[in-house]
Amino acid sequence: MSYLKLENVKKVYNNKVTAVDNFNLEIEKGEFIAFLGPSGCGKTTTLRMIAGLESVTHGDITLEGKSIVGLTPRERGISMIFQSYAVWPHMTVYENVAYALKLRKLKKADIDEVVQDVAKTTDIVQYLNRYPSQLSGGQRQRVAVARAIAVKPKLFLMDEPLSNLDAKLRVSMRTDLKRIHQNVKSTSIFVTHDQSEALSLADRIVVMNHGVIEQIGTANEIYHESETMFIAKFIGSPASNFFVVNVILEDGEVYLVHDDFKVQFNGQEKDVLIKNYLDKSVVLSIRPENFTVNKGGFIKAKAKIIEPQGSHIIINTDIGGEEIKIVSDLLELESGENILLGFNDKVLLFDSETEKRIK
Ligand SMILES: Nc1ncnc2c1ncn2[C@@H]1O[C@H](COP(=O)(O)OP(=O)(O)OP(=O)(O)O)[C@@H](O)[C@H]1O
Ligand SMILES: [Mg+2]
Secondary structure, eight states: OOSEEEEEEEEEETTTEEEEEEEEEEEOTTOEEEEEOSTTSSHHHHHHHHHTSSOOSEEEEEETTEEOTTSOHHHHTEEEEOSSOOOOTTSOHHHHHHHHHHHTTOOHHHHHHHHHHHHHHTTOGGGTTSOGGGSOHHHHHHHHHHHHHHTOOSEEEEESTTTTSOHHHHHHHHHHHHHHHHHHOOOEEEEESOHHHHHHHOSEEEEEETTEEEEEEOHHHHHHSOSBHHHHHHSSSSOOEEEEEEEEEETTEEEEEETTEEEEEOSTTHHHHHHHOTTSEEEEEEOGGGEEESSSOSEEEEOOEEEEOSSSEEEEEEETTEEEEEEEOOTTOOTTOEEEEEEOSOOEEEETTTOBBOO
16 A cells, blocks of 8 residues: 555646646655656645645545545654755744654653654754854755654655755755755755656656646656656756657568668567558657767768767757757767767657657
């Protein structure tokens, strides 16, 4: 039995805006899940429905096998933190963390034990007597995390908790969050529109677009086995490159034909291509690092703009008028040079109408 389950959840605001639709998700105890997607895709709405801050228009949410949609936020035993660090300015860090425990009428000694314990986990022991105004943004956000996990919630929900922090702090805080999660094992959902945050933190990622789930999977799955063109475009930086190609059969072999290249195709999708796509066009998706540059190859191109990244370069070129980006380790390559391109077999094919992966 799954720990948290969302079944066919739908949210319509004011009888007209459908913010979330047909949302199905099962989460195991202790999992760290990220909701990832562009602005307005329904991440916050879904989180707020789980927390009980927003009603569910249709469908059910169960926690430990029991429906929670009729419960108040407080009855659900869920902690949530937001983008703006919700810590109380007039209380010390200690009082902030202890507050919810006091409300539960725990004994002073027991409260102290919990506060010291979570302060250690979140690395705020030396700030317990300070006020939030005397802390940095990252420290304040760790206080918010400490306060949320002190009550041992059944679920720990975070809505873009790092987006107020500067770039460097975000990266170190996300490592902190991962470490804290490994210690506490709280079942957590983390909302972000930053893909590198989602990929690096979560056991599984729920990618959303326009209120529906596009794919649920591990970082590797959504990157290497993207189910839709939206995912192939949205995940990865630079994004995947797309080519519309024709599928033809010659002497029993399948070829993908583009104005600028023709390649034999021997991937696992070969049979499906023969069955359903002969003489039709499909979309070939190639990740920037899956091209070969000047190592044999069959596509002539020009390196129009080179963007050095230190460890590698990004080559901007075009194939048949289509702008593409290639990641390469040829650090000495210069803008304007002619290059010879190939690609390895880690390509994905998409149906050009449904934009879903062919497999
Ligand atoms: N209270 C509301 N009343 C009406 N529409 C709303 C309300 N809250 C959100 N919406 C709409 O629902 C959709 C989903 O919003 P939501 O806040 O869940 O998106 P999000 O994925 O969290 O976006 P962001 O990344 O910008 O925070 C949007 O189209 C939004 O305009
Ligand atoms: Mg939001």
